[in-house]
Amino acid sequence: MKLQYIKAIGLIGMSFMMFSCTKKVLEKSPVSSFSAQDFYKTPSDAQAGVYGIYDAAQSVFRMNFAYWGEGRADNVKTAQSGEGLVLMQNNLNETASSANWAALYSMISRANFAVKYIPGVYGNEGGGAQLIGQARALRALAYFYLVRIWGDVPLITEPYTSTEQDIFVTKTKKELVLDQIEEDLKFAAANCVAKFNNSNDRIMFTSGGANALLTHVYMWRKKYSEALATSELVLNNSLYGLVSSMDDWSKIFTTSYSKESIFEVGYNDTETNSLRVLYAIGSYAIYTPSEKFKSSYEAGDKRISYLYDTTLVEPKAIWKFLGKGVSDEVSTPSKQNIVLLRLADIMLLRAEALNAIGGADNISKALELLNKIRKRAGVPEFASDTEAIEKYGDLESAILHERSVELAFEGHRWFDLVRTGKAISTMGPINGLSDERNLVWPIFIDVLNKNPNMVQNEYYR
Incomplete structure (x- = not known):
């Protein structure tokens, strides 16, 4: 219902x-x-x-x-x-x-x-x-x-x-x-x-x-x-x-209520959201895939063609929430649910935790979880953590890369960078982020003006 x-x-x-x-x-x-x-x-x-x-x-x-x-x-x-x-x-x-x-x-x-x-x-x-x-x-x-x-x-x-x-x-x-x-x-x-x-x-x-x-x-x-x-x-x-096919993977976001979904913010024809404004109104879309993101996929990854039009040098839309081949020019509000939590997300977090605790058995279990997500996406499984380290530097980075591509545009990437201490090293070359105090947002001006006890976050004073 x-x-x-x-x-x-x-x-x-x-x-x-x-x-x-x-x-x-x-x-x-x-x-x-x-x-x-x-x-x-x-x-x-x-x-x-x-x-x-x-x-x-x-x-x-x-x-x-x-x-x-x-x-x-x-x-x-x-x-x-x-x-x-x-x-x-x-x-x-x-x-x-x-x-x-x-x-x-x-x-x-x-x-x-x-x-x-x-x-x-x-x-x-x-x-x-x-x-x-x-x-x-x-x-x-x-x-x-x-x-x-x-x-x-x-x-x-x-x-x-x-x-x-x-x-x-x-x-x-x-x-x-x-x-x-x-x-x-x-x-x-x-x-x-x-x-x-x-x-x-x-x-x-x-x-x-x-x-x-x-x-x-x-x-x-x-x-x-x-x-x-x-x-x-x-x-x-x-x-x-986990859903097994890429078509079903796409339906997690376009149709909602998938068995892989854990918690979604629900919308319908009356209660709508701005997914189309954010990701799909042609040249007016707020966000499109970055060059760094487009170059981050491994060869043969089945997810990419469900995310944006790979035939365009400059994709005009992100398809993930709205469907493969979605019209770029339709500006109507979106009724798709916004998926905040799903099983692949939790599996990869668990892989991170296992790797952080360490030990041969935990590393093996972390690889098993990581490989389940990679196998579904059509990319080669890692036979050992050595292979992951050779490709991404360490196992944590391999898992974070998988989170980046598997959970792309779902609202996790910034928090993953901050949580793992990689925000400054990742974003510094892109936009000059260099100060730990800059990782938080400023407090909105109306709050400051109307509450004399509210103090602006240090970086923005």
Whole structure:
């Protein structure tokens, strides 16, 4: 059933406009007097409240998933002015649209209301635990983007319900934010359902989705043993499996709801996104494949012809999300889902973790995972880590190369470069990136102007 949660948005839209106030708090606006407790009366209200968080996620990721995850990295280029060029040239400033965290905090605000008030709906029955699990997973998702993009950020886990609360928030150390993210995801993994037995398995958080996101968090924090534990749970989950053919690989993105998908942000004809604007409107596409990216594929890689028109010296579109041979000139909004987590992604993270821990057995297991992805793509498997080292310098680089090509344009590349300490060495020759303090985004000007306690990130002062 396509996007069940969108059906509930009309029921709660006006309510959340009234009490979703974290965004306003961060911008020094009055706190609403609306009582969320009056909204959360029945299990249907609780479900609708969680749907509202997914609705907020649609707004968060409709375009920014690419700005945040690809725009500052080496796989894309742009011939356009505007935000895409600002990011590619590393000319970020406090007016950049991608520097505005308001939509993420709106998503967090809705989650905070759900976490606080859903228990009162169910009393001591515990029936709301799986809904609270989803709310906490979505809150963790928002905070994980915040901490990776801005570093230290305000940590708000209680809803704003009174004018007596302090609205001039300050930053929290990023490690403390990451601690909260872990806590939320552990709760979600323990309390979310294993499966919904319908398409919601891909567009709503299950225990598998929580473990997949937790794997990303552990890899960001270099907690490799913990990442092995959560990734094993994902790989052993019968809900997920690698697709075998390239046509099916393409459908992960163009048709959605693939067995390889773990979590997607759902869209439809009404709730649309900007994939076509980002990747496919002819000479007006914001991003096209970079020269470096086009030269990075190994001979015979079956993925490349599904990503862009290889017959053109200068491809005008990225086909991955919109389909092989998509018309370059159609400017209608896109309804394809945005895939944030999938099995190949988690397999390659697990391979990284195994390699980082080391030992002959772990290296062998890492190669096995890497080779499964390479085999599907039609490129030669590595007979040993020596072959990977000869080709890419070390096994970690071989795995990161595979992530670059397998997960191309899905919003992972910049975070992979930062996470592995390769952002400056990779991007320095391209756009002059040279300062560790420049890895985070600036804080948006409206936040600075309206909150006297908010301090600009050091590099941008």
